[in-house]
Amino acid sequence: MIKKIEGIVVGELDYKESSKIIKVLTSTGIESIIAKGARKLKSDIRSNTTKLTYGYFNVYYKENNLSTLISVDIIDNLKNIKKDINLISYSSYLLELATQVMKQNKNEEIYNLLITSLKKIDELYDYRVITNILELKYLDYLGVMPIIDECCLCGSKISIATLSGRDGGYICNNCLTNQKIVDEKTIKLIRMFYYVDISKISKLEISENTKQEINDFLNEYYEKYTGLYLKTKSFLKNLSQL
Numbered sequence: 525m526i527k528k529i530e531g532i533v534v535g536e537l538d539y540k541e542s543s544k545i546i547k548v549l550t551s552t553g554i555e556s557i558i559a560k561g562a563r564k565l566k567s568d569i570r571s572n573t574t575k576l577t578y579g580y581f582n583v584y585y586k587e588n589n590l591s592t593l594i595s596v597d598i599i600d601n602l603k604n605i606k607k608d609i610n611l612i613s614y615s616s617y618l619l620e621l622a623t624q625v626m627k628q629n630k631n632e633e634i635y636n637l638l639i640t641s642l643k644k645i646d647e648l649y650d651y652r653v654i655t656n657i658l659e660l661k662y663l664d665y666l667g668v669m670p671i672i673d674e675c676c677l678c679g680s681k682i683s684i685a686t687l688s689g690r691d692g693g694y695i696c697n698n699c700l701t702n703q704k705i706v707d708e709k710t711i712k713l714i715r716m717f718y719y720v721d722i723s724k725i726s727k728l729e730i731s732e733n734t735k736q737e738i739n740d741f742l743n744e745y746y747e748k749y750t751g752l753y754l755k756t757k758s759f760l761k762n763l764s765q766l
Contacts, residue, residue: 526594527585529555532639533577534619538563545590546573548581549623551632557583559593572596576605576615578639602646613763614651615642617756618658624752629665637661640722650728652735657717659742668749672715675699687711687737689744710737 534554535547542563548555559573572579572595579598583591605611622638641658645651663669671693674681683697686705694711695703713734746752 525585527583527591528597529581529583529585529591530579530599531555531581531635532579532619532642533573533575534623536573536575542567544573546593547623549619549626549635549638551635553626553630554623555581555591557581557591557593562593569593569596572598575619576602576612576642578602578642600643600646602642604646604648605642610763611645611651613756613760614655615645617754617760618642618655620754620756621659621662621752624754625662625665629667631665634662634665637722644722644725649725650730650735652739653728653730654722654725656735656738656742657720657722659746660714660717663745663750666750666752670714670745670749672718684711687714687741689741690748692745692749706737706741707734709734710741714738714741 529548529550531548531550533546534549537545537547539545539558543558543560544562546557546559548557559569561567562569562573564570573593577596577598578600579596581596582594584594585591602615605615618638618641622634626634637658641654644654670676674694675684675696676688676691676693677699678696680696680698684694685697685700686695686703687693687710688695688703691703709731713730717738
């Protein structure tokens with residue numbers, strides 16, 4: 525049976541002498557597809573079977589087995605991402621993150637959010653901010669959403685003083701002990717990030733300090749509450765120190 529599958533390549537694995545198996549993230553999960561001869565220099569499908577290829581994959585479909593690739597119809601070649609090492613690195617991290625989240629919760633919105641985020645990064649919106657927005661939204665699908673509508677320790681909705689990744693969200697003045705104090709804009713923006721429709725973002729004007737505070741919060745929160753270890757995340761940390 526021939527089937528058309530919309531998705532994005534999130535991984536590649538060499539197979540036999542000249543072929544490879546591509547992992548394609550779709551709205552329903554991950555499909556493994558054999559791309560015969562894709563590693564040959566003159567292969568027609570070589571360039572369309574690499575990571576970050578987003579399109580319709582026409583396959584000889586086999587349920588519960590490896591499907592075989594026929595051709596690929598590109599939806600968006602994400603050309604700006606593929607020209608910049610920072611954009612490639614952050615996008616690769618989002619591919620790995622989306623794959624791990626999808627393994628824990630097969631929800632169509634995980635795929636939709638990823639694609640929308642990659643399009644915004646390709647449109648050259650701040651890749652660090654888009655990454656943080658997606659990270660925050662994915663926590664919902666991992667079942668470990670931080671508390672960002674009241675104090676995570678006492679439930680108070682007034683006098684919110686800071687944001688703590690270690691404690692799990694907002695901290696009010698009464699519960700404040702030795703937590704790092706973040707800017708008031710950081711407290712407001714983390715909530716805005718959760719509710720924003722990524723596809724409708726048209727402007728991102730956020731100070732470097734606020735971006736760093738939000739990123740630090742999410743890094744600490746992910747490390748403590750998600751149990752995810754992502755190789756690409758370690759690479760991003762090293763990249764940011766260069």
